[in-house]
Amino acid sequence: MTESSSEKLIEVLRKAVSRTSLLAEGNDPKLDSVVRHIRQVINKGADAQQIQDALNNAEPLLIQSDEAQMGRAKLIRSVLQELIDLLEKQPGYRVPQSERKQLEGQIRLHWQSSSQWPQLLKGFLTLAESTLENTAEPRSSSSFFKRLFNRRSSPSDSQKNDQEIMLQISHTLAGLLNNLSLPSHHDDDIADLRKALLGNKNLQELPGILDEVINLVMVAIGKSQENLTNYLNQLNKQLASINDSISTSYHSQKTLSESRHGLNTQLQRQVKDTSQAVKSASDLDSLKSLINDRLSSISSTMTDYQSQMHQQEKHATQSITLLKNKVTRMEKDTVSLRSLLQEKLAQAMTDSLTDLPNRTAYQDAILPLCQVMQKTQKPLCLAVCDIDHFKNVNDTWGHLAGDKVLRLVPKQMRDALKDEDLIFRYGGEEFVIVLPNTTLEQAMERAEAIRLAVVKAPFNVQGEPVTISISIGVAELQPKESPNDLFGRADKLLYSAKEAGRNQVMASK
Ligand SMILES: Nc1nc2c(ncn2[C@@H]2O[C@H](COP(=O)(O)OP(=O)(O)OP(=O)(O)O)[C@@H](O)[C@H]2O)c(=O)[nH]1
Incomplete structure (x- = not known):
């Protein structure tokens, strides 16, 4: 493998891991099959070029998935904001502003990180409870949502308000469920929950439904982390395979043995460190940053190696030029020696007095x-x-x-x-x-x-x-x-x- 192809490969790997790590849930069947293909390619011991080709094929799907993940994150953010706005709109209730700001700050910081979504949803529940507790004259002792959203005086108004609120919340949560992309064995759970959301007009059931939604989000994230860990392990094998490929590729170049040995040792250490770190990493964000760090460090090792290679090539080129000049000089010398020899031979064969052959x-x-x-x-x-x-x-x-x-x-x-x-x-x-x-x-x-x-x-x-x-x-x-x-x-x-x-x-x- 040449220097530039190694560099390109590292670049492709970096892109692939950063994109896939954002969305390694394995929920898109097309992406699943491509990722499976990449793993098969790696497991078969393919060379760096074949791995690179497989990753290139996967790239468009990874980009699509990347966009889908961003869509889901935006949805979560807007759902949470809508829920907070709903709280604010309830007449007679006062949302504690410092807690609201704190929650909104958390949303701004973590809305893109799927592992944080359950925490953010729970944060909303806490804010809702605090809002309720902050209220001077609670209207009823029913469920907090009922009390929270149904504080108005007349029963008909209250019923109407219930339905509107249910409709809004149901709409936002159903949208969220649609986009969770859970494994198929959760299809029934989602259907039940959607049915509960869309069919039920009773606000009292909302906390339970929200809890269920949070559970499903956690399931989705759990799967995502499991898949991501598997993917990163595969990536690790991939790096090891690149390392092997580099070792094999330069095996025959004896003059490079020293720097190759150094590179091998460094890459092996980095791959080993990555493997251990992947095992011990606990959440998606730390895995992502860890893999990025590792890739950067491998990339810089490669860069060092390439500059060494460059130096050695430069020396080799200089030696070849010197050698060429030497050979050219020798050729010239040979030609003049040959003609001198012919001259001497002719002299040896000629009588100097008469110029006749002797x-x-x-x-x-x-x-x-x-x-x-x-x-x-x-x-x-x-x-x-x-x-x-x-x-x-x-x-x-x-x-x-x-x-x-x-x-x-x-x-x-x-x-x-x-x-x-x-x-x-x-x-x-x-x-x-x-x-x-x-x-x-x-x-x-x-x-x-x-x-x-x-x-x-x-x-x-x-x-x-x-x-x-x-x-x-x-x-x-x-x-x-x-x-x-x-x-x-x-x-x-x-x-x-x-x-x-x-x-x-x-x-x-
Ligand atoms: N100037 C000159 N004399 C030479 C050269 N090589 C041989 N000689 C002479 O040639 C002579 C040969 O003499 P001889 O061998 O006695 O024979 P000749 O005088 O020719 O007598 P015949 O051969 O019997 O007719 C000698 O005096 C040599 O010194 C040369 O290169 N230059």
Whole structure:
């Protein structure tokens, strides 16, 4: 579960509990079924999202119930006010004003709290009794309502007044009964009481009827508290389920283990405290405020946790950015290292004096070349060339002049070769030429062309023309011959050419 969904869930729970706690009587069948559904969802161990969905579905009904509860509270308030006004209107009776004000103050304070309704109704009875006692000349010794409301002189007036008062009181109390929303097994009680109210014109029976109404109000509130307690217990389970869900959700995040542990401990403690407090709470108001306190405290724990999470995320993001930069730098370094490596490799494969591929390059290239030619049964020849009496060049004109000759000779060779032919400086004054797709005859011709190109080249050392010649041994690769054997044969032929007087080509299959 993400931070914001936890926050939303807590918010929904807060709304749900505050609204439902106002009206948890369970008298609306639709609301009952929705609340049952929520409990089933919770009992099945649903996750936080499913619980939230169920609560969202319940919300419109909770709002409706909320409004219905407010309607009932307003009705109680107006019933009480009407009863007080009736008292005031009775000629010859004086309502003790301090007690009246006190009662009206109580009504103003508690009219919205259903648990206080019986007390308020009893308060009215007490006020009525005090009014009676305050009266200087009581008219009769019948029931106090009769005396209270039937003080007039003539019997016909008295009877008429009785009926009017009965009508008014019956109307207000019947309205109250209609809106009490008692469980169905009280239907008969309500019907009897309504019948008594509407059918009976005798004021003497009013105190008894009022007592019955008070009893029914108490029954309604008793049920409401029982349902509310059940609901709050379910809510408590719900909070525990959220806690589990949070624990599970963050279980895999090892880096958050410390703050998760702290959050778990705090939530568990808060849920436990709530559970105990719900058991010991005695009335609706204290339950409501208690649950609100608990939810606030859980909510603030969540907020703390979220800010910790936020900090950790921030650190994680910074670390990731640093890591990314590091990786980018490493990638760049790798690219430049790779090109450096390629450069070094090329250097390692190249002869610095002549810029030709060197002996290492030859050894790298010759094996795969030979294998391809042998596999495809194409001819390949190898020519091993050596400058004749090169020592003399060095000795006569110096080492630098020798170097110059070493650079110029392969240039002459190149002119006599094909593009696909490869020249390597094998070492010292020795060059190897690989001639792919070339028969021995073709190789001999090309070797001869090379020899001529060199010997005819107008070398000029320290202003003097110098003739340079080369000797060449040429061999053709045999079907199963190794590159070393091929080289050995060509090298031998080179020495044969040297021995035969130099400046010549010796070849063999
Ligand atoms: N200037 C210069 N001389 C080199 C280089 N490498 C090898 N040499 C010289 O090449 C000469 C080779 O001499 P030898 O092996 O006696 O052969 P040669 O004088 O060419 O005689 P033959 O091969 O028998 O015709 C030596 O004097 C080496 O010092 C180089 O890079 N630069």
